[in-house]
Amino acid sequence: MKISVIGTGYVGSVTGAGLADLGHHIIFVGRDQKKLDLIQSGKSPIFEKGLDELLAKNRDRISTSTDMVSAIRESELCFICVGTPSNADGSIDLQQVRDVSVSIGKGLDSDDQYHTIVVKSTVFPGTTEGLVIPVIERESGKTAGIDWGIASNPEFLKEGCAIEDFFQADRVIIGTNDQKSRHIMESIYEPLKVPIYTTSIRTAEMIKYASNAFLATKISYANEIGNLCKRLDIDTRDVFTGVGMDHRIGPDFFRSGIGFGGSCFPKDVRALIAGARSVGIDLSILASVLKVNESQPLRMLSFLHAKIPALHGKTIGVLGLAFKPDTDDIRESRAIPVIDSLIREGAEVVAYDPMAMDNFRGLYPNIRYAKTAEEVLSSDAVLIITEWPEFENIDYTGTVVIDGRRVDAAERSAGWYQGVCW
Ligand code: NAD
Numbered sequence: 458m459k460i461s462v463i464g465t466g467y468v469g470s471v472t473g474a475g476l477a478d479l480g481h482h483i484i485f486v487g488r489d490q491k492k493l494d495l496i497q498s499g500k501s502p503i504f505e506k507g508l509d510e511l512l513a514k515n516r517d518r519i520s521t522s523t524d525m526v527s528a529i530r531e532s533e534l535c536f537i538c539v540g541t542p543s544n545a546d547g548s549i550d551l552q553q554v555r556d557v558s559v560s561i562g563k564g565l566d567s568d569d570q571y572h573t574i575v576v577k578s579t580v581f582p583g584t585t586e587g588l589v590i591p592v593i594e595r596e597s598g599k600t601a602g603i604d605w606g607i608a609s610n611p612e613f614l615k616e617g618c619a620i621e622d623f624f625q626a627d628r629v630i631i632g633t634n635d636q637k638s639r640h641i642m643e644s645i646y647e648p649l650k651v652p653i654y655t656t657s658i659r660t661a662e663m664i665k666y667a668s669n670a671f672l673a674t675k676i677s678y679a680n681e682i683g684n685l686c687k688r689l690d691i692d693t694r695d696v697f698t699g700v701g702m703d704h705r706i707g708p709d710f711f712r713s714g715i716g717f718g719g720s721c722f723p724k725d726v727r728a729l730i731a732g733a734r735s736v737g738i739d740l741s742i743l744a745s746v747l748k749v750n751e752s753q754p755l756r757m758l759s760f761l762h763a764k765i766p767a768l769h770g771k772t773i774g775v776l777g778l779a780f781k782p783d784t785d786d787i788r789e790s791r792a793i794p795v796i797d798s799l800i801r802e803g804a805e806v807v808a809y810d811p812m813a814m815d816n817f818r819g820l821y822p823n824i825r826y827a828k829t830a831e832e833v834l835s836s837d838a839v840l841i842i843t844e845w846p847e848f849e850n851i852d853y854t855g856t857v858v859i860d861g862r863r864v865d866a867a868e869r870s871a872g873w874y875q876g877v878c879w
Contacts, residue, residue, distance in 0.1 A: 469538030477515035493521035529564025547727035562596020573606035606638030611665035617783030632661025683713025683878025713878035715861035718780035769803035774836030777843025779813035
């Protein structure tokens with residue numbers, strides 16, 4: 458099948474490469490010609506393990522375009538994978554989704570074949586029916602479910618193992634109200650041999666938010682209990698090993714630490730709270746989840762002050778800038794509030810990350826960037842923000858370490874050591 462994929466970020470690149478590997482012809486549609494040229498040459502526009510290889514392997518079935526209207530006319534199925542960032546009030550900014558819906562409508566205008574439009578971007582329940590469908594109907598003059606099909610297919614990939622998540626998904630959620638689109642979507646995913654759950658469009662949209670909000674809740678819960686464990690001199694890791702053995706609970710997302718970042722959890726929880734508020738529902742558990750997440754990284758500063766009361770003129774090392782290991786993504790990284798506080802207090806920051814330093818330089822051009830992790834160790838104190846595996850291979854002897862992620866080598870060898878929850 459000929460499929461257009463709109464947006465070449467994490468979700469679009471991985472979805473397109475995965476579908477190409479399943480034998481489909483993919484037209485990647487983007488705005489940035491440089492990124493499209495990279496894809497065309499079999500290289501990934503983002504850092505994601507295995508993506509270069511997958512794009513290169515399927516190069517013959519991949520083309521690129523900046524012309525969305527033509528790409529729609531040339532394809533039978535279209536995945537919308539554009540960004541849905543946060544507005545100032547926490548709700549999602551739908552401008553990118555609105556813009557692409559207009560172009561899709563124009564493309565469908567003269568398209569005679571049945572075309573199914575799939576919303577993969579994370580959108581608040583009701584968005585596909587309340588925005589995407591009306592805009593496309595208006596621009597095309599054609600009716601959803603009769604002249605063209607529509608589906609919601611939320612994405613659950615984890616950056617760092619997104620390719621694996623595509624091919625071995627826990628489940629594929631397909632939300633659609635028309636039989637034809639349902640069959641097309643089922644046939645696309647059937648070769649993966651993974652569970653497929655079909656629902657209405659707004660249920661699919663809600664499954665995405667309810668999943669991310671629950672995982673974020675698990676993290677904040679583990680962090681709050683971790684804070685208490687530290688005070689009571691109990692090992693939080695042992696506690697959650699025991700808790701996670703209950704099959705009703707499960708062991709994942711229970712690593713106590715300095716909280717979650719990234720492009721999804723903070724944004725999606727905020728969007729769910731804001732969307733609920735707009736219909737008169739108060740999601741107080743999720744408001745607390747965010748509150749814990751905001752205060753958690755700042756605990757590092759209170760431990761630092763216990764060792765170095767005045768930071769002015771001191772050199773403070775930061776190990777890890779990415780929001781998690783195996784990615785160069787720094788969106789809402791916990792390094793951001795920590796470094797802001799250090800700068801405010803007059804510390805000189807020297808940072809190291811194996812992959813995310815270029816991205817971080819764009820945000821913080823004036824802090825010092827080290828060439829190696831070891832170079833950071835000569836600082837007056839070192840804060841560990843991201844649990845990169847290479848940080849386990851360092852000798853921290855003589856270094857003051859405040860650890861936000863529990864790097865065992867640091868706990869073992871540091872001259873002075875405090876973990877945030879242990
Ligand atoms: P991203 O910001 O990395 O990529 C979005 C891409 O869309 C960008 O390359 C942007 O240039 C492109 N775009 C925007 N408007 C466009 C237009 N008019 N024409 C062509 N391209 C256009 O975002 P992402 O991380 O890939 O996320 C996309 C969506 O998927 C979001 O709604 C996000 O919440 C959701 N999601 C993301 C992840 C993740 O881990 N990154 C996981 C699951 C779901």
